[in-house]
Amino acid sequence: MVFNERGYHATRLEDIAEALGMQKGSLYNYIDSKEALLLAVVTPPATQLLDSLSTLAESDLPASEKIRLVARGHARILEEYLPYVAVYVHEIAGQSHSEKWREMDRSYVRHLSAIIDDGRQTGLFDPATDPLISAMALIGALNWMTRWYVRSGTLSAEEIAERIATTFLAGLLARNQPAAPRSDDQE
Amino acid sequence: MVFNERGYHATRLEDIAEALGMQKGSLYNYIDSKEALLLAVVTPPATQLLDSLSTLAESDLPASEKIRLVARGHARILEEYLPYVAVYVHEIAGQSHSEKWREMDRSYVRHLSAIIDDGRQTGLFDPATDPLISAMALIGALNWMTRWYVRSGTLSAEEIAERIATTFLAGLLARNQPAAPRSDDQE
Numbered sequence: 001m002v003f004n005e006r007g008y009h010a011t012r013l014e015d016i017a018e019a020l021g022m023q024k025g026s027l028y029n030y031i032d033s034k035e036a037l038l039l040a041v042v043t044p045p046a047t048q049l050l051d052s053l054s055t056l057a058e059s060d061l062p063a064s065e066k067i068r069l070v071a072r073g074h075a076r077i078l079e080e081y082l083p084y085v086a087v088y089v090h091e092i093a094g095q096s097h098s099e100k101w102r103e104m105d106r107s108y109v110r111h112l113s114a115i116i117d118d119g120r121q122t123g124l125f126d127p128a129t130d131p132l133i134s135a136m137a138l139i140g141a142l143n144w145m146t147r148w149y150v151r152s153g154t155l156s157a158e159e160i161a162e163r164i165a166t167t168f169l170a171g172l173l174a175r176n177q178p179a180a181p182r183s184d185d186q187e
Numbered sequence: 188m189v190f191n192e193r194g195y196h197a198t199r200l201e202d203i204a205e206a207l208g209m210q211k212g213s214l215y216n217y218i219d220s221k222e223a224l225l226l227a228v229v230t231p232p233a234t235q236l237l238d239s240l241s242t243l244a245e246s247d248l249p250a251s252e253k254i255r256l257v258a259r260g261h262a263r264i265l266e267e268y269l270p271y272v273a274v275y276v277h278e279i280a281g282q283s284h285s286e287k288w289r290e291m292d293r294s295y296v297r298h299l300s301a302i303i304d305d306g307r308q309t310g311l312f313d314p315a316t317d318p319l320i321s322a323m324a325l326i327g328a329l330n331w332m333t334r335w336y337v338r339s340g341t342l343s344a345e346e347i348a349e350r351i352a353t354t355f356l357a358g359l360l361a362r363n364q365p366a367a368p369r370s371d372d373q374e
Contacts, residue, residue, distance in 0.1 A: 137354065
């Protein structure tokens with residue numbers, strides 16, 4: 001991937017055309033900016049992630065289970081599209097000029113906050129839980145994996161996300177509840 | 188800050204010289220690259236953060252208190268040097284070409300992991316805690332604040348970090364506390 005070899009900002013559209021064996025002019029027939037190119041690659045997985053989050057949000061699962069599934073899904077996409085997601089997370093997320101992408105980012109945060117808020121309101125999570133801060137903390141912990149996760153390590157991205165979610169959920173649980181079994185113990 | 192207005196990668200050394208009212212040639216007498224310039228700005232707070240973490244790691248405080256203080260210190264630096272830290276986190280951290288900076292990043296992770304591991308070994312934290320994954324999750328949650336924290340919000344960066352640390356620590360705490368030390372055969 002030419003973005004990853006040269007860095008997103010150092011990559012010119014000419015370099016991409018060259019990597020694809022095309023003239024720059026021909027490439028411009030298809031795509032008009034580097035951001036558009038990157039977004040074309042990350043659109044299918046991002047849409048898939050958002051759709052599954054939205055379905056999950058509507059389901060009857062307990063909030064803790066929804067969060068665990070969100071974290072695993074997030075990590076699966078991250079692993080599958082690693083270099084593209086890493087570029088997206090650090091170069092585009094939160095500062096895209098595209099309203100469509102800003103809305104997708106916001107929608108993800110909104111769904112996750114709503115799940116956490118639901119867990120708080122039903123007494124599963126501590127009443128002092130701040131849904132937005134908690135959502136951003138989990139998203140940050142997962143997105144930061146793009147900076148240190150390597151495919152050659154002992155654990156898959158999904159296994160790491162499972163551990164992050166386990167600690168996170170244990171932290172959210174209302175203190176007077178019997179602790180939920182840690183999934184580590186069960187596996 | 189010219190990096191922040193134009194974006195780090197779109198900023199040329201000429202733009203910085205112009206913002207400082209200097210000729211580009213004169214600026215080159217002092218500094219030879221954008222990365223060097225950014226690092227010159229973030230070196231004092233980064234050194235300060237690392238020094239205080241290293242002092243803290245040696246202290247007799249409980250691991251949970253150390254982690255709370257690390258999180259607050261991290262957020263204070265983030266708030267004070269916000270645009271520079273944001274550029275550092277997304278453009279440099281984990282991919283700097285400077286060995287000195289890579290070593291500072293590693294050192295931060297190493298100290299934080301060691302504190303978490305100490306809490307695990309003394310029975311304060313759950314024995315299933317993975318010190319490295321936990322350290323990276325906390326660093327990720329705090330660093331991600333550069334993408335959403337705004338100074339005009341209700342809470343200061345330090346107050347947000349305090350909440351993140353509270354959830355994180357509640358997640359790490361051994362579930363059967365306060366109780367007799369766990370026998371070895373449980374692990």
